[in-house]
Amino acid sequence: MKTRRDFLKTSGLLIASVGALSLSNDEIYTLAAQASGPYVDPDYLQLDSWIVIRPDNTATFFVGKTDLGQGTGTAFRQIMSDELDIAFDKTTCVMGSTNVTVDQGGSGGSDALQTDGYPMRRVAAEARRVLLDMAAVHFGVPVTSLTVSDGIVTVRGATPPRTVTYGELIGGKKFSVTLTGRNVDATTGVAKLKPVQEMKHVGKSPQRDDIPRKVDGSGKWAVDAKVPGMVHARNVKPPVAGATLVSVDESSVRSLPGFVRVVRKGNYLAVVCEREEQAIKAATQLKAEWRKPTSAPFPAASEFFGYLRTTQPAMSQPPAVTGDVEAAFASAAKVVEADYDIPFQGHTSIGPAHAMADPSNNQLTIYSNDMKSYGLRNGVARFLNIPREQVRVVWMDGPQAYGRTAADDAGFEAAFLAHEIGKPVRVQWSRAEETAWDTKGPAYAIKMRGAFDAAGNLIALDYDARAADHNHLGYNEFDTVLIAQLTGQRKQEPASGRASYPTDSYHVDNRRSTGSVVPLPLAWETPLRMGNLRDPDGPQVTFAVESFIDELAAAAKADPVEFRLKLLQARTSDDSGFKRARSIACVKAAAEKFGWDRRPSPKGGGTGNVVAGRGIAYAYRSQTVVAEIAEVEVNRTTGRIWVKRLVCAHDCGLVVNPVALTRTIENGILHGVSRSIFEEVAFDNEKVTAVDWITSPTLTHADIPERIDVVLVNGDPNPNRPDLPHYGAGETMLKPTMAAIANAVFDATGVRLRRVPFRAPRVLAALKA
């Protein structure tokens, strides 16, 4: 039986031959072929599962998260190098492969540093403590007389100098130290964490270690995984949602060169060929007869928001209420109302779904970019009804995830096909398949109401959301992924879904949030299936709330920044994370960086063809706060909006790598720009009609702002506390962008855009209305 220990021995051999610093995910891929099962879970209660130190004083950290291109692997090296007291450039980080790294859930919810950063710091601190104890024995002095820097332990004040390296103390040997903790997040030794003030790698910006291989072409990605005897599969999707596969004419492809097999189970249909281009051709040519469903699976996009507003919800959530909203509205001197529509938006990943599965040696190895590789492993074992010790996922680089691979269809399909035909199978979806059938961010229709008293004070704020988020998919569940639906192995009852509520810190005496979930007629085997798209509901909710706050400011003839600050400062109480204080700090920082001119919107007076304006919006997610200001130009003849400048004030607590964080924020707010101006899932009443980059437009380089300013704020009123937390930073920046742009368009034109996306024809129609 080969265990993790054997694996490390194997990797030790490799390290000896090609250099100590090269143990990376690429090597894990190379080594994967050598490690046969069963695949035992690395034990989170063993220090050796997390850190290996070699004789040359280098270290590798084993982290059960996945870096999707935000630099979390580099950040883990920074925080762990600091706690271990080893030179940053003598470390590597291996992530996400299920038999190599402890199950920390992979990635999701931007929790890598926020949640998992702490156990990783604690195990590194514990390794440092154990090594100092070893050094004390080595020198025969008390631990208190030792100092350590860059992995070199020194006896304080000794002449001649007495030093020993970590590598000399433990290199090639095991720690054999047992940790404690009721679950993986609670993993700890007995060592204490360093105060932030003593960290020297945290707060610097070493270059991300994943970037060179992405730039020189040397990286091995999940799309590149290949093993001898591998064949290629392509799916044939139902032509319309809910179609039943009546018959397949295999003779239509049997004579094609390289043909291997047609695989059919229920409504799942795939064709397998020896070469990739052969499989693509065969999938196009395969004749199959499908029966359309007897009733429409969903209304067409043009009818959709009417449907969402008038259809009986499947579920109504308990309201969140403070004060007496109805009484406040009854007594109001002025009431403002508005409706906001946010359509379905897709992931439309640049790289369609893919995976390769190898069934050799009666095991199943899946080479995958799944952000939740551990969930894929567990889900596949259950789906195929095989012991999970036979299954492992080798995690590799992959295209833009942002939630798409949380329901990893291709991973399950490759595993199913490999299991079915007994050969290694690589599968990749077509562009049309990915764009039409990927998981979607749910559509929302939101009604906002606000009430002012006679003195012009905002006395009530009412939020009511209808979310098309029925049957929101879970994480790699064996009974909800698409192949489980198509093969008839799905669960009976759809998930109830959810309608999210605002999470801002505005104080209004009477405030209510209500929400309900409206189902589409067809819950299963449909391309309109809801999943996690980068803060799954945040942009929708924030578009409505932050647009409406702006409408209220305009109704009160108040400056939009001052109006927000007044609502944020209406109370002094705060939560333990200083959410209110940090919200105020971000709004002020954004306004200052932008050079905000205090005045009510709209600006007025613009008479030219192109008019300019600015708008602010603010949002909050899981302790991370952002405020964004957009400066836009609106072409009144064409309806084109150009976001000329963006300012983002961002507070995610302790910043580990400012350069990597800044890039992540820039990219995220541009994703927000793309979703604001371009992105919407097109569909008729039987299928998604968005199938490529023409029918599913996206932001391109042509339309990027000429300037983006990211201000890293730390609005913590107690910045000296030793435990200054590091929060997540992968999603919050996306939330306010839609509203910031809509508010800027209002400032420029006096016209309010309440329907996303702000494509030119829609803007033009609004300008002319």
Next chain:
Amino acid sequence: MASFTLLVNGKRQTVDVDPSTPLLYVLRNDLDLSGPRFGCGLGQCGACTVLIKGEAVRSCVRTVQQAQNVEITTLEGLAKDGTLHPVQQAWIDEQVPACGYCQNGQILTAKALLDKNPHPTDAQIRDAMKGVLCRCMTYYGINAAVKRAAKVTA
């Protein structure tokens, strides 16, 4: 199946495939070059870009037959004698990639631009780069890296 000789990254190589096979799959699956990637198969996104006679070309819509005996450069062929091309170095200096899947097309398209126009204006950069899609939206970093590379190569 038929035999085709390709000149890729300075090396002449022969493959035996169907004449209609897109160059992309030959590069990836027969020649083990993973720089060019499948993104759409329609010539719309640029992930599969290679340089043919200095032009940025979409290898997913060019057949192997059309690619014979012309000089093909992939991302793997940009570095010379172990030194990255200035465009690649600028990509590292500016910390451009997020997931990185599209960056092959971004880098090769930028190189083709700078070879023809060593001092592009911002408008020329936007125009030259607009056809290469990035769904992580790294465009702002890409724009800075193209300008940085232009300074270095000037």
